[in-house]
Amino acid sequence: MSENKLINETSPYLLQHAHNPVNWYPWGAEALGKAVSENKPIFLSVGYSSCHWCHVMEHESFENPEIAKIMNENYVSIKVDREERPDLDDIYQKVCQMATGQGGWPLSVFLTPDQKPFYVGTYFPILDNYGRPGFGSILMQLAQAWKEKPSDIKKASENFMNNLQAAEKISTPANLEKSILDEAAMNLFQIADTSYGGFGQAPKFPNAANLSFLLRYGKISKITKFNEFVLKTLNKMGKGGIFDQIGGGFHRYSTDARWLVPHFEKMLYDNALLPLVYAEAYQLTKDQFYLDVLNKTLGFVMRELTSSEGGFYSALDADSEGEEGKFYVWNKKQIVQILQKDADVFCLYYDVTDGGNFEGHTILNNSIAMSSMAFHFGKPESEIKSIIDESSKKLLEERTNRVRPGLDDKIITSWNALMVSAFAKGYRVTDNPQYLECAQRCIAFIQNSLLKDDNLLRTYKNGTAKLQAYLEDYAYLINALVDLFEVNPEPKYLALAERLANHLVEHFWDEKNSSFYFTADNHESLIIRPKNNYDLSMPSGNSVAAGSLLKLFHLTGQKRFLEISTKIMENFAIMAAENPFGFGYLLNT
Numbered sequence: 403m404s405e406n407k408l409i410n411e412t413s414p415y416l417l418q419h420a421h422n423p424v425n426w427y428p429w430g431a432e433a434l435g436k437a438v439s440e441n442k443p444i445f446l447s448v449g450y451s452s453c454h455w456c457h458v459m460e461h462e463s464f465e466n467p468e469i470a471k472i473m474n475e476n477y478v479s480i481k482v483d484r485e486e487r488p489d490l491d492d493i494y495q496k497v498c499q500m501a502t503g504q505g506g507w508p509l510s511v512f513l514t515p516d517q518k519p520f521y522v523g524t525y526f527p528i529l530d531n532y533g534r535p536g537f538g539s540i541l542m543q544l545a546q547a548w549k550e551k552p553s554d555i556k557k558a559s560e561n562f563m564n565n566l567q568a569a570e571k572i573s574t575p576a577n578l579e580k581s582i583l584d585e586a587a588m589n590l591f592q593i594a595d596t597s598y599g600g601f602g603q604a605p606k607f608p609n610a611a612n613l614s615f616l617l618r619y620g621k622i623s624k625i626t627k628f629n630e631f632v633l634k635t636l637n638k639m640g641k642g643g644i645f646d647q648i649g650g651g652f653h654r655y656s657t658d659a660r661w662l663v664p665h666f667e668k669m670l671y672d673n674a675l676l677p678l679v680y681a682e683a684y685q686l687t688k689d690q691f692y693l694d695v696l697n698k699t700l701g702f703v704m705r706e707l708t709s710s711e712g713g714f715y716s717a718l719d720a721d722s723e724g725e726e727g728k729f730y731v732w733n734k735k736q737i738v739q740i741l742q743k744d745a746d747v748f749c750l751y752y753d754v755t756d757g758g759n760f761e762g763h764t765i766l767n768n769s770i771a772m773s774s775m776a777f778h779f780g781k782p783e784s785e786i787k788s789i790i791d792e793s794s795k796k797l798l799e800e801r802t803n804r805v806r807p808g809l810d811d812k813i814i815t816s817w818n819a820l821m822v823s824a825f826a827k828g829y830r831v832t833d834n835p836q837y838l839e840c841a842q843r844c845i846a847f848i849q850n851s852l853l854k855d856d857n858l859l860r861t862y863k864n865g866t867a868k869l870q871a872y873l874e875d876y877a878y879l880i881n882a883l884v885d886l887f888e889v890n891p892e893p894k895y896l897a898l899a900e901r902l903a904n905h906l907v908e909h910f911w912d913e914k915n916s917s918f919y920f921t922a923d924n925h926e927s928l929i930i931r932p933k934n935n936y937d938l939s940m941p942s943g944n945s946v947a948a949g950s951l952l953k954l955f956h957l958t959g960q961k962r963f964l965e966i967s968t969k970i971m972e973n974f975a976i977m978a979a980e981n982p983f984g985f986g987y988l989l990n991t
Contacts, residue, residue, distance in 0.1 A: 403421050404421060404423060405420055405421055406419075406420060406421075406422065406424065406425050406426045406427075407425070407426060407427045407428060407432070407433075408420040408426045408427075408428060408481060409421075411428055412812070412861075412863045412864060412866055412868070413451070413483040413485075413486055413812060413861075413863075414451040414808070414810045414811065414812060415449060415450050415451040415453075415456075415481075415483040415485075415810070416428060416481055416483055418451060418460070419460065419464060419481050422460070422464045422465055422470065423464075423465065423466075423467050423470035423471075423474075424464050424469075424470045424473050424474065424479050425470075425473075425474045425479060426479050426480070426481045427478065427479065427480050427481070428480070428481065428482075429446075429480050429482050429487060429490065433478055433480050434515075434517070436478050437478040437513075437515035438515045438516070440478070441515060442476065442477055442478050442515065442548075443476070443477055443478075443512055443513060443514060443515070443520075443544065443545075443548050443555075444477065444478050444479075444480055444512070444513040444514070444515065444517070445473060445477040445478070445479045445480070445510070445511075445512055445513075445541075446480050446482065446490075446494065446509075446510075446511040446512075446513055447459075447464075447479070447480070447481050447482070447508055447509070447510055447511075448482045448483075448484050448487075448490065448491050448494065448507065448508065448509040448511070449481075449482075449483070449484065449507045449508040449509070450483060450484050450485050450507060450717070450810070451483070451716075451717065451719065451808065451810040451812075452667040452668075452669070452716075452717040452718060452719040452720060452807075452808070452810055453507045453508065453667070453720075454665065454667065454720045454721060454726055455506075455507065455508060455524075455525045456507055456508045457721060458525065459508050459510075459525050459526065459537075462527065462528040462537075463526070463528050463537045463538075466528065468538070469528065469537065469538055469541070472538065472541045472542060472545070473541060476541065476545035476548075477512075477541070477545070478515075483812075484507065484509070485716060485810075485812065485814055485861075486812075486860065486861055486869055487869075488872060488874070488920075489872060489920055489921050489925070489928065489932055490928070491509065492920060492932045492934065493566070493928060493929065493930060493932050494509055494511045494519060494522065495509060496566060496569055497511065497519045497522050497562050497565075497566065498511070498522045498523070498524065500562065500565050500566075500569070501522050501523075501562075502522070502523065502524075504524075505524070506524040506525070507524065508524060508525055509522075509524055510522065510523050510524060510525075510526060510537075512544055514555065514556075514559055516929075517928065517929050518559040518560075518562065518563055518929055519559060519562045520544075520555045520558040520559040520562070521540075521544055521558065523540075526540060563929065566929070566930055567930060570930065570932075570933055572915060572916075572917060572935070572973050572974065572977070573973075573974075573976045573977050574976065575916070575969075575972040575973050575975070576972060576975040576976045577972070577975075578968070578971055578972060578975060581979075582975050582976075582978065582979045583619060583989060584623075585979040585980075586615070586978055586979045586982035586985070586989050587615070587616060587619045587623070587625075587628060587982070589979070589980065589981075589982050590612060590615070590616060590982040590983060590986075591616070591627070591628065591631070593983065594631050595659065596631060596634075597659075598638055598659050598660050598661065599631070599634045599635030599636070599637070599638040599639065599661070600635050600638070600639075600656075600659075600661070601983065603659050604656065604657060604658045604659045605655050605656060605657050605658075605665070606655060606656045606658075606659060606661065607654075607655045607939070608639060608644075608652065608655070608672060608675075608676055609983075609986065610672075610675035610676050610678065610679050610986075611675070611937050611941055611986030611987040611990065612937075612982070612983060612986035613632050613635060613636070613679050613986075614678065614679050614682060614986065614990055615982070615986045615987075615989045615990050616628045616629075616631065616632050617629060617632040617633075617679065617682055617683065617686065618682070618990060619989075620632065621686060629686070632679075632683070633683060633687065636679065636680060636683050636692060636695075637691070638660070638661050639652070639661050639676075640680070640691065640692070640695040641767060641768040641769065642656065642660065642661030642662055642767050643656070643661065643662045643663055643664050643759075643760075643765035643766065643767045644656045644661045644662075644664040645695065645698075646668075646702065646730060647752060647766040647767065647768065647794070648766065648794040648797050648798045648801070649698075649702055649706075649730075649798055649801065650697075650698030650699050650700075650701050650702035650705075651668050651673050651698070651699050651702035651703070651706075652668065652672050652673055652676050652699065653665060653666050653667065653668055653672075653720075654666075654667045654668070654669055654672065654720075661767075662759065662765060662767055663759075663760055663765060664727075664765070665720060665726075666720040666721075666726055666727040666729075666730055666807075667717060667718065667719060667720035667807075668702075668717060668718040669716070669717050669939075670703070670707055670714055670715065670716050670717060670814075670817045670818075670820075670821060671817050671820055671939065671940050672939075673699050673702065673703055673707075673821075673824075674703075674817065674820035674821040674823065674824040675820060675824070675940070675941075676699065677695075677696045677699050677700055677824045677827065677828060678823065678824055678827050680692045680693070680695045680696040680699070681693075681696055681827045681828065681830070681831045684696065684831055685831060693831070693832070696828060696831070696832075697828075697832070697834075700824065700825065700828050700837060700840075703821065703824075703840075704836070704840060706718065708840070709811070709813065709847075711847050711851070712840075712843035712844050712846060712847035713813040713818055713844060713847045713848070713851070713862060714813065714817065714818050714821045714844065715809060715810060715811045715812070715813065716810040716811070716812045716813070716814055716817060717809075717810040718806075718807045718808070718809055718810075719807040719808035719809075719810075720807065721807060721808070722804070722805045722806060722807045722808075723805050727760065727765070728804075728805075729801070729804050729805070729806060729807050730765065730801075731758075731760055731761075731763035731764060731765055732754065732763060732764050732766065732797070733758060733762070733763050733764065734749060734754050734755065734756050734758075734764070737749060737754055737797070740796055740797060740800055741793050741796060741797075744789050744792070744793050745793075746779075747775070747779060747786060747789045747790065747793070748789070748790060748793040748794075748797075750770065750775065750778065751768060751770060751775055751786075751790055752764075752766040752767065752768055753766070753767050753768065753769060753770075754766070772786060772787060811863060812861055812862070812863045813847075813852075813861065813862040813863065814860065814861055815848060815852050815858055815859065815860055815861070815862075815871055815875040815878075815879060816860075816871075816872070816874040816875040816877075816878040816879070816940070817878075817940075818844050818847075818848060819848075819875070819878035819879040819881065819882040820878055820882070820940070821840075821844065822841045822844050822845060822882035822883075822885065822886060823878075823881060823882045823885045823886075825837045825838070825840045825841040825844075826838070826841050826882070826885040826886045826888070826889050826890075827885065829841065829889050829890075830888075830889050838889065838890060841882075841886050841890075842886070842890070845882070845883065845886060845895070848879065849898070851867050852867050852871075856901055856902065856905045857870075857871075857905075858870075858871035858875050858876060858879065858902070859871055860872065860875060870921075870922060870924075870925055871922075872920055872921060872922075872934075872943070873906075873910055873918050873919065873920045873921070873934055873943035873944070873947065874920075874934060874940065874943040874946070876902055876903075876905070876906040876910070876947075877906065877918075877943045877944075877946040877947040877950055878943075878946055879902060880899045880902050880903050880906070880947075880950040880951075880954070881946055881949065881950035881953070883895045883896070883898055883899035883902070884896070884899050884950055884953045884954060884957065887899070887957070896957060896958070899950075899954060900954060900958055900960070903950070903951060903954055903963060906918070906947065907962070907966060909922040909923050909924070910922055910923070911966065912933075915973075916966075916969040916970065916972075916973045917933060917935070917944050917969075917970055917973055917974075918933070918934075918943060918944050918947050918970075919931050919932070919933055920932040920933055920934045920943060935974065935977075935984075936984035936985070937983075937984050937985060937986055937987055937988075938984075941986075941987035942984070942985070942987060942988065944970055944974070944988075945970075945974075945985065945987040945988035945991065946987060947966075947967075947970065948966075948967045948970040948971050948988060948991050949967070949987065949988075949990070949991040951963040951964070951966055951967040952964065952967040952991060955967065967991075970988075971988065971991065974988055
């Protein structure tokens with residue numbers, strides 16, 4: 403079997419492509435130098451290991467010998483794991499959003515040898531259809547344009563560069579007043595789906611930071627519609643197919659408005675951010691349901707995403723045996739065979755029917771109250787609950803015999819820090835010592851394996867830590883250390899948080915524009931030095947830095963931390979009020 407330059411990488415995503423007939427290179431001096439010396443355009447493909455459409459494009463195009471031949475003859479092809487290099491992903495996702503109005507993965511970017519983009523998209527089908535060119539046609543057309551119309555290529559790349567540089571500008575600073583929160587809450591509520599919860603229509607993402615903001619705002623303002631909306635959203639998600647009803651943990655997003663049919667990958671960061679909101683909902687309402695979802699989610703992480711060294715793995719794939727969701731779905735015949743006399747109770751509670759709700763199978767979800775179940779079967783609620791709990795354990799045990807989705811066992815500093823915060827919060831609301839132990843072990847692991855003299859590294863796998871850390875790694879870890887210190891006040895956690903904060907300010911702070919760069923001052927030079935201003939699938943590094951430095955000021959009295967935190971909040975205040983969807987975490991600060 404042939405192999406390419408990815409064969410010596412540690413990223414599971416890059417290794418998935420190491421035997422493609424495409425002459426893939428990792429991002430680095432060799433590939434970039436080859437593009438310059440041979441005057442070839444670069445085809446940059448960015449994705450991640452649990453991405454369904456990344457797998458589809460690989461099977462359709464990158465395993466196709468004819469497509470590979472075109473790529474190898476006309477391009478220097480570079481594969482990037484977005485989780486290893488979020489700086490590259492951030493830059494070129496912005497380009498994609500400018501060009502197409504949306505981003506996503508796989509991200510497909512055509513670059514000049516000096517890394518400037520001139521054409522961009524996401525997933526391209528291999529063949530032309532519906533009047534749109536397929537990937538093969540795009541490769542040929544752009545290769546021809548590179549040779550015959552260099553002025554067109556130059557013009558396109560210059561336009562992208564001008565727009566990129568303009569996009570980095572921040573609005574005029576504003577005073578921090580309550581009216582900013584009022585405006586943000588009202589604007590955010592305009593896109594709320596009050597029928598099924600969440601924001602907008604399908605596909606629906608959980609957006610934990612925005613839910614948390616509205617929950618807190620509703621509590622402070624005493625405007626009940628905000629809390630009612632958030633609690634409805636948490637109920638719909640926690641009872642929907644987006645939540646793994648028997649194994650715990652949240653899938654990436656819902657393909658429909660009702661939270662029924664998920665995209666089945668499970669990401670560590672979603673399962674760190676969502677327990678925080680469920681914990682807040684429990685603190686507000688004392689409703690056991692929210693605590694159950696929190697415990698099931700943290701239990702899933704402990705069971706399936708925790709390394710023996712104390713760190714947390716990145717993700718579980720959406721696919722197994724080549725089918726999306728196969729590991730998680732059931733048919734009624736299987737359930738009856740396993741549960742026998744208890745099958746009727748379980749099937750009614752979790753909406754299991756002969757026809758199913760997903761390609762002839764059933765995604766477990768709940769829309770019937772326990773009291774209605776008790777009335778229907780003429781049994782006490784406690785007995786019904788016991789039957790459902792025991793049945794769930796049996797099915798979970800049976801599920802372990804299935805072919806498991808692929809595990810991305812890469813350990814990422816920032817994602818692990820989010821998980822530490824989740825376990826610290828879980829410990830705060832439950833007093834479960836296992837949660838505290840998980841948080842402590844992870845911090846010890848990061849200190850031992852990913853921290854070298856105040857310099858953080860980004861990833862760890864198979865005993866090897868590598869890649870410079872980014873703003874989010876420092877900001878999230880500082881925040882996690884403070885969160886852990888607040889529930890377990892050992893001085894070492896506060897001392898490390900303060901050391902890392904000083905390092906962050908020294909190497910990432912942009913004094914002129916009062917915000918943090920995404921990369922350190924000694925990082926590899928790219929076409930721009932990016933900034934992480936908006937919440938996307940995870941909170942903005944600037945927003946988390948503002949919050950964690952504010953907490954540190956209150957604990958240490960260091961006025962420099964207060965000054966920087968205030969400057970960030972003032973800088974983004976107008977943007978947060980007008981476009982709150984991208985600033986949920988900052989609005990919580």
